[in-house]
Amino acid sequence: MIAMEKAQSTDRIEKHFEVRAPRSKVWRAIADAQQFGTWFGIRVEGAFEEGKTVRGFITHKDYEHFKISFQVVKMEAERYFAYRWHPYPSDPNYDYSKAPMTLVEFTLEETDGGTAVTIVESGFDQIPLARRAEAFRNNDGGWNGQAKKLTKYVA
Amino acid sequence: MFAALADATRLRLLKRLSTEGSQSITRLSEGEHVTRQAITRHLYALGSAGLVRHKRQGREQIWDLDMKRLEKARQYLDHVAAQWDAAAARLKAFVEESS
Numbered sequence: 454m455i456a457m458e459k460a461q462s463t464d465r466i467e468k469h470f471e472v473r474a475p476r477s478k479v480w481r482a483i484a485d486a487q488q489f490g491t492w493f494g495i496r497v498e499g500a501f502e503e504g505k506t507v508r509g510f511i512t513h514k515d516y517e518h519f520k521i522s523f524q525v526v527k528m529e530a531e532r533y534f535a536y537r538w539h540p541y542p543s544d545p546n547y548d549y550s551k552a553p554m555t556l557v558e559f560t561l562e563e564t565d566g567g568t569a570v571t572i573v574e575s576g577f578d579q580i581p582l583a584r585r586a587e588a589f590r591n592n593d594g595g596w597n598g599q600a601k602k603l604t605k606y607v608a
Numbered sequence: 609m610f611a612a613l614a615d616a617t618r619l620r621l622l623k624r625l626s627t628e629g630s631q632s633i634t635r636l637s638e639g640e641h642v643t644r645q646a647i648t649r650h651l652y653a654l655g656s657a658g659l660v661r662h663k664r665q666g667r668e669q670i671w672d673l674d675m676k677r678l679e680k681a682r683q684y685l686d687h688v689a690a691q692w693d694a695a696a697a698r699l700k701a702f703v704e705e706s707s
Contacts, residue, residue: 466685466688466689468689468692470696472703473704474704478703479703482702540688541688541691568703570696574688574692577685577688
């Protein structure tokens with residue numbers, strides 16, 4: 454079964470799960486843009502290459518008009534694949550190209566049973582206005598900690 | 609929106625609303641080294657940024673953090689997390705099918 458963990462933080466989403474397949478096969482499924490598109494649901498134009506930006510189109514009919522852009526940050530063969538993009542659209546009417554980009558990271562590790570996959574998407578704190586209010590509701594970090602976090606976002 | 613937070617007074621106001629709960633401009637002005645007028649301006653600026661909201665109670669305006677925005681942000685994150693759950697399941701199915 455897939456074991457899923459959601460990080461407590463509001464800045465990131467983290468998923469851990471294991472698949473019964475060799476790491477090289479899982480790597481190809483992620484790093485090969487055409488294979489990626491097959492299961493991910495986005496038709497990618499061209500190949501994933503470090504430093505390059507590739508375009509993609511969502512294959513779901515309500516979201517076909519969205520222009521998806523993958524800015525490939527790093528590719529470490531069979532171990533790590535990272536790209537930046539605008540967050541996956543949840544509302545067909547919202548212009549996500551205005552939203553700050555998030556970072557998506559795939560990390561693969563060999564296990565006895567096959568491959569452990571970790572997916573992290575981070576950078577959401579830049580997006581929701583209400584995050585600023587939340588920093589005060591949860592006073593765990595103390596006033597100084599929160600103030601530092603917030604002044605980071607000050608123009 | 610970020611400019612709304614540039615001011616230390618505004619940060620302080622948010623902090624007070626968080627720890628002390630909703631309150632009037634009168635109370636929020638207490639202990640502050642800025643005028644009540646300035647406090648009012650700051651609160652309206654924070655309101656425009658969607659961080660606080662107010663309602664009238666008798667002769668006072670009562671201000672509070674805007675929790676609805678916070679809830680929307682949480683819902684959005686939950687939605688994105690669900691998208692990744694589905695994507696993870698599809699990746700798993702894709703690589704596990706016998707070649």
